[in-house]
Amino acid sequence: MARTTPRSRILGALMLPVLAAVGLSSASCSSSSEEDRNTSIQDVKKIVYAVRQHTVVNGQDVQINVAGGMGQVFEYLRYVPGARLEVKDLATGGVENIIEDFPKADIANLDVSFDATKVVFSMKQNGDDAYHIYWSSLTRGDNGKFDIHQLTFGSADDIDPVYLAGDKVAFVTNEGYTEMGTRADEYNHSRQATQIATITLQGGDADRKLCSQNLSNSFNLFSMADGKVGFSRWEHLGPTNDMKTFAMNPDCTQMVAIGGQHGKPGNSLFELSETNTPNVFLGIITDRKGTIQAGTMVRMDARSPVDSSRFFEEDVKFDMLTPAVPTGREPSPVGRYRNPTSLPDGRIMVSWAKGFVNELDELSLTPPDFGIYVYNPKTRQNQLVVNYEDSWELYAKPVVKRAEPPILASVQNTTDSSVPTIFGSIDVRETSLYARHKNTVSGAQFDNTPMDEALKQTKKVRIIEGFSSEGAPGVTMFGLTMHEGAAILGEADVYEDGSWLAAIPPYVPVHLQPVDEFDMSIRSQTLWIQGMPGEDRVCGGCHEDRSKPVLPGGQALTIAAGKKAQDFNRPIGERTELPWYKANPGYEANEIQALLDAKCVNCHNQSTNGNGPQEFYELTTSNAITGTTETYQIPRMDLSDRPITVTYDNKVDTYPASYVSIFYPAALDMVMGDTTIVGTVPPAWGDPANARGSALIEKLNMTSSLDANKTAWKLGEAFSNPDIKGGTRTMHPENVGVTLTREERAMLIRAIDLGGQYYARQNTAFQPNQNDPVKGSGSQY
Numbered sequence: 001m002a003r004t005t006p007r008s009r010i011l012g013a014l015m016l017p018v019l020a021a022v023g024l025s026s027a028s029c030s031s032s033s034e035e036d037r038n039t040s041i042q043d044v045k046k047i048v049y050a051v052r053q054h055t056v057v058n059g060q061d062v063q064i065n066v067a068g069g070m071g072q073v074f075e076y077l078r079y080v081p082g083a084r085l086e087v088k089d090l091a092t093g094g095v096e097n098i099i100e101d102f103p104k105a106d107i108a109n110l111d112v113s114f115d116a117t118k119v120v121f122s123m124k125q126n127g128d129d130a131y132h133i134y135w136s137s138l139t140r141g142d143n144g145k146f147d148i149h150q151l152t153f154g155s156a157d158d159i160d161p162v163y164l165a166g167d168k169v170a171f172v173t174n175e176g177y178t179e180m181g182t183r184a185d186e187y188n189h190s191r192q193a194t195q196i197a198t199i200t201l202q203g204g205d206a207d208r209k210l211c212s213q214n215l216s217n218s219f220n221l222f223s224m225a226d227g228k229v230g231f232s233r234w235e236h237l238g239p240t241n242d243m244k245t246f247a248m249n250p251d252c253t254q255m256v257a258i259g260g261q262h263g264k265p266g267n268s269l270f271e272l273s274e275t276n277t278p279n280v281f282l283g284i285i286t287d288r289k290g291t292i293q294a295g296t297m298v299r300m301d302a303r304s305p306v307d308s309s310r311f312f313e314e315d316v317k318f319d320m321l322t323p324a325v326p327t328g329r330e331p332s333p334v335g336r337y338r339n340p341t342s343l344p345d346g347r348i349m350v351s352w353a354k355g356f357v358n359e360l361d362e363l364s365l366t367p368p369d370f371g372i373y374v375y376n377p378k379t380r381q382n383q384l385v386v387n388y389e390d391s392w393e394l395y396a397k398p399v400v401k402r403a404e405p406p407i408l409a410s411v412q413n414t415t416d417s418s419v420p421t422i423f424g425s426i427d428v429r430e431t432s433l434y435a436r437h438k439n440t441v442s443g444a445q446f447d448n449t450p451m452d453e454a455l456k457q458t459k460k461v462r463i464i465e466g467f468s469s470e471g472a473p474g475v476t477m478f479g480l481t482m483h484e485g486a487a488i489l490g491e492a493d494v495y496e497d498g499s500w501l502a503a504i505p506p507y508v509p510v511h512l513q514p515v516d517e518f519d520m521s522i523r524s525q526t527l528w529i530q531g532m533p534g535e536d537r538v539c540g541g542c543h544e545d546r547s548k549p550v551l552p553g554g555q556a557l558t559i560a561a562g563k564k565a566q567d568f569n570r571p572i573g574e575r576t577e578l579p580w581y582k583a584n585p586g587y588e589a590n591e592i593q594a595l596l597d598a599k600c601v602n603c604h605n606q607s608t609n610g611n612g613p614q615e616f617y618e619l620t621t622s623n624a625i626t627g628t629t630e631t632y633q634i635p636r637m638d639l640s641d642r643p644i645t646v647t648y649d650n651k652v653d654t655y656p657a658s659y660v661s662i663f664y665p666a667a668l669d670m671v672m673g674d675t676t677i678v679g680t681v682p683p684a685w686g687d688p689a690n691a692r693g694s695a696l697i698e699k700l701n702m703t704s705s706l707d708a709n710k711t712a713w714k715l716g717e718a719f720s721n722p723d724i725k726g727g728t729r730t731m732h733p734e735n736v737g738v739t740l741t742r743e744e745r746a747m748l749i750r751a752i753d754l755g756g757q758y759y760a761r762q763n764t765a766f767q768p769n770q771n772d773p774v775k776g777s778g779s780q781y
Contacts, residue, residue: 044343045091047372048098048119048138049396050107051084051388054367066367067359072289073243073268074219074234076108076131076159076174076194079124083107087138087399088386098136098146099123108159111223112138112397114404119397120151120169122159131157133171135201138399151204158197162221162229164250166407167201170229172219175210193217193468196231198250209415211252212530215466215484215509218246220271225278226309227405230258232270234288237466237511238483238689238755240526243268243288245281245300247311251410253535257527259302259316262437266327272300275342279303279311282340282348285320287329290359292368294336296325297350297375314436314545321348321377331356338370339395348375351394352382372396412532420503420569421531422538423463426558427498428514429455430541433523441522443692443720444702444712454522455542458514459705460491461500462521463568464754465575466509466528467761475759479580479659480648480667481688483755488576490568491515498541499558501565506533513753514542517704518712519746520697521753524689572761578751579763581641581656587762592751596639596658599733599740604639606657610725610736614638617679621647621671636682637661647671655758662686662696663756683721688756691749695724701731702745 056063068078081104084097099105102123108131110121120135132154137147152158156175164170172194196211196218216234224230228247235244244260259281260269266285271293273282279302286295299319304312324334335354343349352375353368361367371387386393433439434450441454467485469475478485489510492502504510509528513521523542531537576590583591603610615636622629632646638657645654649670666684668677683695691697692712698719704710713729726732733740751757 044398044400046087046089046138046399047349047385047396048085048087048110048112048399049372049386050110050121050394051086052107052392052394053080053082053390054392055390056080062365064361064365064367066292066361073270073286073291073293074194074217074232075293076157076172076219078108079106079127081106081126083123085110085119085121085123085136090385096140096146098138098148101145107395109161109220110395110397111162112399113163114165114402116399116401120161120163122161122171124157130155131159133158133161133169133199133204135169151199151201152208153205157194159194160219160221162223164198164223164229165227165405166250168198168250169201170196170198170221170250172217172221172231173197173210193234194219196221196229196248196252198252209252210507211248212255212507212532213509214528214530215468222273223405224274225403225405227408230272230274230281232272235527236482236484237526237528238481238524241267241288241482243270245269245272245283249408249411251408251412252532253412254537255530257313258311259300259313261313261527263316263318265298265318265320266295268295269298269300271339273341275299276344276346277303278309282321282342284337284340285318285327286336287327290329291336292357292359292361294338294351294353294357294368294370296323296327297321297337297340297348299377314432321375322380329358331358335368337375340375341397343374343398344400346377348377349373349385349396349398350375351392351396353392370394412535414533416533417506418569419506419533420565420567421506421533422501422536422565423504423510423512423529423531424492424501424538424560424565425461425499425542426538426540427544428458428461428494428500428542429498430544431455432545433543435545439523441692443690443698444518444520445516446522446692451523451542455514457516458494458498458522458542459517460494460515461502462491462513462515462753463489463502463504464511464513465489465505466511475764477649477651479655479756479758480646480663481756481758482670483688483757485760486577486754486757487572487761488750488754489570490566492566492568493560495559495563497559499560501538501558501560501563503565503567503569504531505569506531506535512542517706517710518692518702519705519749520692520702520712521689524753576750577760577762578747578754578757579760580659580751580758581763583763590747590762592747593641593656593658595744595747597641599738599744600639600658603733603736603738604637604661606635606638606640606642609635609637615680617677617681619646619668619671620676620678622674634664635661636680637685659758663688666756680723683723686752686756689753691752694752695719695721697749697752698729699724699726699732700740700745700748701729702749703731703742705742 068075083106085099087096104126106124108122122131124131133151156173158171158173161171174192174194194217198209200207216236218233220232222230230247233246245258247258248255268288271284281300284295285298301317302311304310336357338351340348340350351370352373353370357368370392372385372393373382431452434452439451440448465487489504492500494500509530511525513524581593616633620631638661641656643654644657644660662685666687685696687694702712716728
């Protein structure tokens with residue numbers, strides 16, 4: 001059974017002197033900050049926090065659970081019975097347990113109401129329950145009990161609740177959008193992904209609203225002074241695999257980045273809360289796994305230089321508050337921090353544990369000891385508030401009144417998934433990517449060309465839907481690539497003024513690619529974006545300068561707006577996917593292997609490669625854990641469907657020789673383990689999401705959609721990589737008597753630009769859902 005009565009480290013005789021030293025007694029915690037938006041708060045008399053267990057002892061069997069089987073920077077499935085939700089009087093030292101009638105419960109985060117009379121929290125009552133949202137009074141009623149109300153029900157886990165203006169609560173949930181389940185990122189973490197939802201205190205689940213989906217987890221919500229909802233989001237899009245901070249309106253619209261896209265001092269930025277100064281935040285920086293949701297504390301100043309009441313993700317400033325704590329998972333000499341929150345006097349209430357603090361603590365039966373402390377950023381000292389032996393004290397909040405944010409009127413009031421989201425740009429050529437971040441483009445017509453110059457050649461914007469394992473049953477990775485499943489919703493025309501406009505399906509995550517006259521992406525956006533039904537998401541440009549307005553050039557209305565949005569709100573079966581092999585019936589025309597069989601295999605097969613014999617390189621990998629050794633023989637360019645078995649990202653799988661030949665050279669960085677290569681590795685024939693940087697596309701070349709006599713790479717010149725054979729550039733394979741049409745070349749370009757996936761919904765057992773809970777019977781999503 002779980003240990004539910006831990007011994008307090010703060011003995012009664014020492015309690016008042018310690019609290020006085022901390023400065024949280026009613027006589028010593030007054031606000032002196034001129035920037036404090038809660039100037040009426042004079043002191044902190046009480047705090048509320050969760051006491052969570054991590055150890056279960058059953059006779060000689062001791063079980064340590066610190067990561068819930070996830071080991072990532074978020075948790076919601078970890079359950080160990082015996083949690084308490086405590087209200088502590090800092091003047092008297094008195095402690096009361098709000099959930100005293102739930103002895104087998106566990107708690108997953110909490111928040112205090114703006115008037116400081118209620119606490120909202122996530123609780124799992126027992127091992128057979130799911131996490132649900134509750135609220136409770138912070139004082140006992142006439143019956144001697146705390147007034148507890150359950151707000152959400154059902155089989156889904158609901159966690160991380162936060163109060164919003166107007167008696168609303170936002171939280172995250174793993175509720176499924178489809179019968180196949182919720183979005184489930186196939187790489188590096190849980191098979192389920194959490195999304196954001198909202199309810200009202202009065203209606204609870206009756207007012208439940210699911211927000212737009214992301215491919216990875218959203219969590220750690222916090223309210224903002226301007227009325228928005230802040231949150232952390234795991235961003236997995238191709239090689240991007242980190243944690244950033246976002247905000248949205250309470251009606252689930254306008255999900256935008258606050259910080260972490262550029263220049264954050266570590267992989268993952270999470271557990272944020274807004275300080276007493278609007279748009280200045282406290283958070284944690286750490287590796288994305290292995291440190292039990294703990295790391296070094298950071299202050300993030302996201303205030304716009306033009307208007308400090310707005311955040312400005314282009315030029316966020318990070319101040320490391322605990323510089324002795326590493327930003328990665330290496331051993332920490334001074335422990336790690338969790339759940340920081342600002343106090344009225346500028347100090348920080350935070351959970352802290354000394355020592356290594358790593359998920360390996362589960363194996364060594366030495367769990368870290370998180371307690372609640374007040375950290376002084378000026379002296380860099382922790383002062384003890386409460387720490388019980390054999391448990392964790394987390395999520396501490398001061399019980400103080402706060403100014404309630406303004407209520408942001410809802411502009412989105414339908415859940416009908418047949419109502420599209422409108423995406424577009426006023427001028428796609430407007431960008432700060434070169435001026436601020438020195439982004440350039442190379443390949444084909446570009447040679448280290450500044451991004452703003454390259455974007456002037458944009459002819460279309462490719463809108464790519466991302467999907468994960470719910471869209472490809474049995475698939476845990478989509479091939480020799482970090483990219484998720486991909487479908488082209490459409491390629492919107494870009495008009496003379498740089499504008500474009502498209503109607504796309506709501507709820508689904510998408511990313512964008514500006515495309516040139518050669519059908520190649522100029523850049524691939526590495527941030528998922530999404531919209532609610534009826535939401536209008538028109539930006540200034542392609543990552544335009546956020547510090548100045550972007551206006552239509554010389555006219556009241558853009559050309560795209562005058563022509564209305566192009567309609568890409570299509571059912572799943574009508575979206576363009578490019579299954580590599582064994583396409584399902586009806587999708588054979590989009591199969592890449594069928595194209596290669598028809599046009600390429602005669603010259604590129606197991607025996608021959610062009611006008612010579614096939615060449616091979618050999619890869620030998622050793623697994624230090626299992627002690628096994630595997631050797632793979634990889635052809636330079638075999639475009640047949642002959643099966644080849646290879647290892648990638650610690651996973652062994654079999655693919656056609658064509659897929660391995662094209663993508664394995666670029667995938668070698670993810671082979672992992674002790675690797676020996678014998679022979680010559682060919683150039684990266686296929687570089688996922690970068691067709692213009694792929695040797696195969698340069699070898700084939702491409703004509704312009706505007707001028708059939710114009711080619712992406714000039715004919716007769718040497719290849720950019722001398723390891724590409726054939727002398728000088730031609731329109732291959734026309735130089736050897738085989739005709740490859742422009743559309744066939746475009747298929748190969750798109751297959752690489754989408755991310756080089758092998759699997760699609762159109763070569764797996766995927767079936768479109770017909771009972772979507774968002775819309776009801778007959779939904780296409």
